[in-house]
Amino acid sequence: MHPDLAKLVVLQEFDIEAKRLRDQIAALPRLVAALELKAAATQGQRAVVLDLIAKEEALRRRLESDIADQRLKLVRTQKKIDAATNTIQVTALEHEAAFARAEINRMEDAELESMERSEALDAQQAIADQTVAELAQQLQRERTRTNNLLAIDRAALAEIDAKRSALRAEIAQSDTGEDSLATYDRISRSKGTAVSQAIHQQCSACQMMVRPQRWNDLRDNSAESPASQTMMTCENCGHLLYYDPARDTPQPKPVRSESIAAQIVRSSI
Ligand SMILES: [Zn+2]
Structure with a gap:
């Protein structure tokens, strides 16, 4: 990021x-x-x-x-x-x-x-x-x-x-800080908020899917990754997108339902 x-x-x-x-x-x-x-x-x-x-x-x-x-x-x-x-x-x-x-x-x-x-x-x-x-x-x-x-x-x-x-x-102390703050304020003024978390490959502000390449870039936390170099925005709503692995918990797997008969068969094997 x-x-x-x-x-x-x-x-x-x-x-x-x-x-x-x-x-x-x-x-x-x-x-x-x-x-x-x-x-x-x-x-x-x-x-x-x-x-x-x-x-x-x-x-x-x-x-x-x-x-x-x-x-x-x-x-x-x-x-x-x-x-x-x-x-x-x-x-x-x-x-x-x-x-x-x-x-x-x-x-x-x-x-x-x-x-x-x-x-x-x-x-x-x-x-x-x-x-x-x-x-x-x-x-x-x-x-x-x-x-x-x-x-x-x-x-x-x-x-x-x-x-x-x-x-x-x-923030203003960094080289890019003033510009970043200006971008943040501009988006905030027009949209109410400026930053949106990408969760499960979706922008949480507009719910649109993030394209795979962008999603990969967002999740790439190395210093050379595009998401580390620039602030990426949602292509649909314009919010600044970020990815937080701690909050992007894997989707819960659907519980597999098994018939009682199948359970009996399984337990008897
Ligand atoms: Zn969005």
Whole structure:
């Protein structure tokens, strides 16, 4: 393998890990943001319930006050009836009294209905209080967990970035290093990754077969081999190809199935 390529293989591992960490760091706060939205929505729902409770209370205060007015009016009317001297006056006043009593009844009914609504609203508020409290706790836990994970990921990323920089500097020191890095960066930019392992005579990036001569060159680890002199690319996808004998394990042989009869015959021989 070309000496630069051996280092680029490691560089790619660092780059992939750095990208994974960056993606994770970007994704981590999303759950917190979603929970914050949910918490805000729940608080909004609770505020609506509280507002309705306040309105019912205000309605009952108004009704109480109006009922008290009507009762006063009734007392006054009753006094006027007692003091009345003719039937016409009495009839008119009794009309007034009846109206006041009907009004009092109507408003007392309205007050009862309001109290029933308040009871239902109180139950809703209890649920809303609980949900708000639970979400606040969940949010707090998630914030702590996220911050811990972010700290771990950021530390890991800083470590990987330092390793990447050091490795790039090391690669750049060889005669071909700058060019190799430029090739690596160019392929990385267009394809996401630059280096692809050839396994079982296949490019692992595009799965295309490597032609026999190229495959032989790739596997030839001598100093004179083309793969040691230059960085070879996949003819199909353009990735830099490398061969790692340690990872190119032989294909597992298919298990030979033997009938029970055949086994018996074999064991009896
Ligand atoms: Zn390929």
